[in-house]
Amino acid sequence: MKEFTEKILQTLKSNGYPEKRVSLPTDKMFEVAESKGFSFNDVLKALKDEHKVESKIGPDKIVFSPEAAAPAMNPEEMMKQAQEMMAKMDPEELRKIQDMILNMSPEEKEQMMKKAKDFGML
Numbered sequence: 789m790k791e792f793t794e795k796i797l798q799t800l801k802s803n804g805y806p807e808k809r810v811s812l813p814t815d816k817m818f819e820v821a822e823s824k825g826f827s828f829n830d831v832l833k834a835l836k837d838e839h840k841v842e843s844k845i846g847p848d849k850i851v852f853s854p855e856a857a858a859p860a861m862n863p864e865e866m867m868k869q870a871q872e873m874m875a876k877m878d879p880e881e882l883r884k885i886q887d888m889i890l891n892m893s894p895e896e897k898e899q900m901m902k903k904a905k906d907f908g909m910l
Contacts, residue, residue: 789826793834800841800852811849 796812803810821828832850835841840855874882892900 792824793831806854809851809853811851814850
């Protein structure tokens with residue numbers, strides 16, 4: 789699947805990505821992925837997770853664009869906002885969030901920590 793993903797990235801770049809949004813034919817992309825034994829949805833997920841490529845599937849074409857950047861907010865503002873939100877939660881809501889975090893897989897926890905680092909929180 790990695791080779792197929794790289795081929796898509798090369799095609800996108802040769803058509804002006806990331807400066808431009810690029811579209812490719814929906815049916816053809818799903819057919820090629822299936823012929824190679826891949827789920828095209830898994831390929832799209834890999835493009836998003838590993839290369840920050842967003843995709844919007846339409847009936848005729850898939851539009852690829854760079855992942856939208858998070859709005860700029862300094863870490864202190866983010867922490868303050870998070871604390872304010874938590875202060876407004878009832879104990880049951882806080883418990884549900886704690887349970888959700890405790891029940892995350894190691895991969896999910898790692899991804900959450902990565903996002904926190906990307907936002908400058910860690």
